[in-house]
Amino acid sequence: MSITQESRDRRRQERLRNRVLVILFVVAGALLITFALIWPTLQRAQLSAQQTRAAAGAADLPAARQTQTAAAFAGLGITPITPRTFNTTADGTHLGDPDAPVKVDVWEDFQCPACKSYSEQTEPSVIRDYVETGKAYYTFHFYPFLDGGMPGGESQQSSNAAMCALEQGRFWDYHDVLFANWDGENQGGFSDPRLTAFADFLDLDMDAFNVCFEENRYASRIQQDLVLGQSFGVSGTPSVFVNGTIVTPGFVPSYEAMVEAIEAALSAGQ
Numbered sequence: 072m073s074i075t076q077e078s079r080d081r082r083r084q085e086r087l088r089n090r091v092l093v094i095l096f097v098v099a100g101a102l103l104i105t106f107a108l109i110w111p112t113l114q115r116a117q118l119s120a121q122q123t124r125a126a127a128g129a130a131d132l133p134a135a136r137q138t139q140t141a142a143a144f145a146g147l148g149i150t151p152i153t154p155r156t157f158n159t160t161a162d163g164t165h166l167g168d169p170d171a172p173v174k175v176d177v178w179e180d181f182q183c184p185a186c187k188s189y190s191e192q193t194e195p196s197v198i199r200d201y202v203e204t205g206k207a208y209y210t211f212h213f214y215p216f217l218d219g220g221m222p223g224g225e226s227q228q229s230s231n232a233a234m235c236a237l238e239q240g241r242f243w244d245y246h247d248v249l250f251a252n253w254d255g256e257n258q259g260g261f262s263d264p265r266l267t268a269f270a271d272f273l274d275l276d277m278d279a280f281n282v283c284f285e286e287n288r289y290a291s292r293i294q295q296d297l298v299l300g301q302s303f304g305v306s307g308t309p310s311v312f313v314n315g316t317i318v319t320p321g322f323v324p325s326y327e328a329m330v331e332a333i334e335a336a337l338s339a340g341q
Contacts, residue, residue: 149268152251154244155195158203163237164211167202173336175207175329176312178214178300181229182261183308185323187250190309193326201333211246213296214308217256225261227293232266234289235280241273248272314339 159167175197179186201207213233218224229249236245248269254260263284270280283289303312311318313332318324324332 148254149265149272150251151272152244152247154241154273155247157198157243159198159205161240161243164242166198166209166243167207168205169208171202171205171208172340173201173207173333174312174314175201175209175333176212176303177210178212178296178303178305178308178310180214180217180226180308181233181246181249182215182217182226182253182256184253184256186309187253189311189323190246190250193324193329196326197329197333200330206337207333211242212300213293214300214305214310215293215297216308225257225259227290228263228266229261230293231287231289232270232280232284234292235283236270236273236275238283239275239279241275244273245269 157166177189177194179190197207198209202209213230215224215226215230218226221227233242233245233249236242249261252260252265252269259265267277267281267284270284271277300310303310303315304317307321309323310320311324311329313329314336316332316336318332319328
């Protein structure tokens with residue numbers, strides 16, 4: 072091959088190589104531009120997918136917890152409840168406006184079957200028609216006597232547990248769980264493990280609940296309610312007073328009896 076031909080071939084190869092490089096640069100540039108254009112869309116899609124997965128996971132948590140607790144409760148023979156909502160102020164063991172013209176005071180023992188009947192059949196209607204309408208102020212008082220005042224007895228311990236739930240703003244829910252799971256007097260229905268399981272069902276802070284429960288933190292408060300009830304003349308449960316006057320003494324107050332007593336108190340205050 073002549074020097075002239077060799078020179079031509081070299082220049083041809085250089086031109087070919089240069090064209091290839093130009094094409095590669097053009098393709099790379101196009102890819103970069105395309106990536107820059109679609110990257111925000113990809114980011115938004117990824118974020119949306121993450122949010123969807125997070126929302127789905129959050130939505131699954133209650134169902135997963137319900138399944139878990141339902142199985143645990145079934146093993147203990149525990150009946151769950153649906154927490155109530157009140158269209159009025161719930162303050163500890165009190166419901167309603169403290170300035171309401173009528174004061175309703177109720178003394179109960181959580182082991183008392185008549186208290187279960189009153190709390191499930193009469194109390195909700197009284198709260199709906201008189202407490203939530205601002206006409207009555209409703210107060211629950213502890214009267215744990217069915218265990219004979221025995222330390223660690225079921226009446227005392229259920230009251231103690233209810234007060235520990237009160238610390239976390241869940242007194243009325245715990246109140247309902249107790250009555251839903253009444254299982255006879257001093258039969259183990261309110262054993263310490265079951266009382267703890269009720270708190271777990273309500274998703275309370277169990278570390279805080281257990282410390283409160285184990286130290287029997289509210290023994291003096293519960294005793295004060297008992298003594299106050301005795302000063303009112305309480306000797307059995309439920310004992311319900313409207314403006315200081317007992318309703319149907321010796322009997323479980325019906326809704327009709329409560330209406331009569333509250334309406335009479337309202338009329339007397341006019």
